Amino acid sequence: MLLAVAHGSRDASSSVTIHTLLRRVRSLRPELLVQYAFLDLNRPSLRDALYQLRSERPILVPLLLSTGYHVRVDIPAAVAAAGLPTSQVARALGPHPLLAEALAARLAETGATPEAPVVLAGAGSSDPTAIADTTRMAHLLARRLGRPVTPAHLSAVGPTPHEAVAALRAAGHHDVAVATYLLAPGFFARRAATTEARWTSPPLAAHDAIARLILHRYDEARTATALPLAPEKVLGK
Structure with a gap:
C-alpha cells in the first residue's frame, strides 16, 4: 500500500489537485492500493490514516x-x-530530474521564450536542508532548459521571487520567467504570480512526471533496508 502524505491547505483547489494527481498514480499502477492523508488543515489526518491502515504496513x-x-x-x-x-x-x-521535466513543461505552456532567464519559486523553509534541495532543483532545471535558473523562496529566507525577478530586470533582462515550484494552487502560488515577471508557470499539479515520480519514490522505499532521508545528488535518480 502507498500512503501519500500531502501538506494540506485551506484552498479547496489544492485538495482537488491532490486527488487528481493520485488518480493518475492509480491509473499507472492499477494493482497498487493508493491512499492519502494530510499533515494539516485537511482530512484524513496522518494520525487517523495511520491508525486505520496500521495493519497494512503502508509505505x-x-x-x-x-x-x-x-x-x-x-x-x-x-x-x-x-x-x-x-x-x-x-x-x-x-x-x-522528473520534477525538472514537469517544470519545463509548465513553463512551455506559458509561451516563455527559450532565452528568458528563469526564477524558480519554491515555498521556502527555515530548514537548511530544504533550501539546499531547492538550489539543487534549480541546477537540474537549468540543465534541462539550457539557461540560468535562480532559486528563490516564498517564505523564511531570501531572495524572494520578487527580489530575484527585480535583480534580473535591473541587470537588463526585461523578459523574465518564474517557474512555480509548488505542487498545488493556494496562497504561495498566488504570491508567486505577483512578481514583475513576464511569464509565470502554474503549479506542477497532476503532471504525468509527478505521478511517475511518486511511484519511483514508493519503489525506492519498498526495496530499501533503511529510511532513505538524505537528499539526492543533483544527477541522482
Missing part, C-alpha cells in the same frame, strides 16, 4: 518537494506513534 510517500522538517521529523514521529516503526518513509519528491 508513506511525502508529497513534498524538499527534505524539510515534515519529512525528517513529523512524518517519522507519526509513524512511530502509530506503533509502526518498521513502516518505511520514502524520500521527499525533490530534487529529481
Whole structure:
C-alpha cells in the first residue's frame, strides 16, 4: 500500500489537485492500493490514516518537494506513534530530474521564450536542508532548459521571487520567467504570480512526471533496508 502524505491547505483547489494527481498514480499502477492523508488543515489526518491502515504496513510517500522538517521529523514521529516503526518513509519528491521535466513543461505552456532567464519559486523553509534541495532543483532545471535558473523562496529566507525577478530586470533582462515550484494552487502560488515577471508557470499539479515520480519514490522505499532521508545528488535518480 502507498500512503501519500500531502501538506494540506485551506484552498479547496489544492485538495482537488491532490486527488487528481493520485488518480493518475492509480491509473499507472492499477494493482497498487493508493491512499492519502494530510499533515494539516485537511482530512484524513496522518494520525487517523495511520491508525486505520496500521495493519497494512503502508509505505508513506511525502508529497513534498524538499527534505524539510515534515519529512525528517513529523512524518517519522507519526509513524512511530502509530506503533509502526518498521513502516518505511520514502524520500521527499525533490530534487529529481522528473520534477525538472514537469517544470519545463509548465513553463512551455506559458509561451516563455527559450532565452528568458528563469526564477524558480519554491515555498521556502527555515530548514537548511530544504533550501539546499531547492538550489539543487534549480541546477537540474537549468540543465534541462539550457539557461540560468535562480532559486528563490516564498517564505523564511531570501531572495524572494520578487527580489530575484527585480535583480534580473535591473541587470537588463526585461523578459523574465518564474517557474512555480509548488505542487498545488493556494496562497504561495498566488504570491508567486505577483512578481514583475513576464511569464509565470502554474503549479506542477497532476503532471504525468509527478505521478511517475511518486511511484519511483514508493519503489525506492519498498526495496530499501533503511529510511532513505538524505537528499539526492543533483544527477541522482
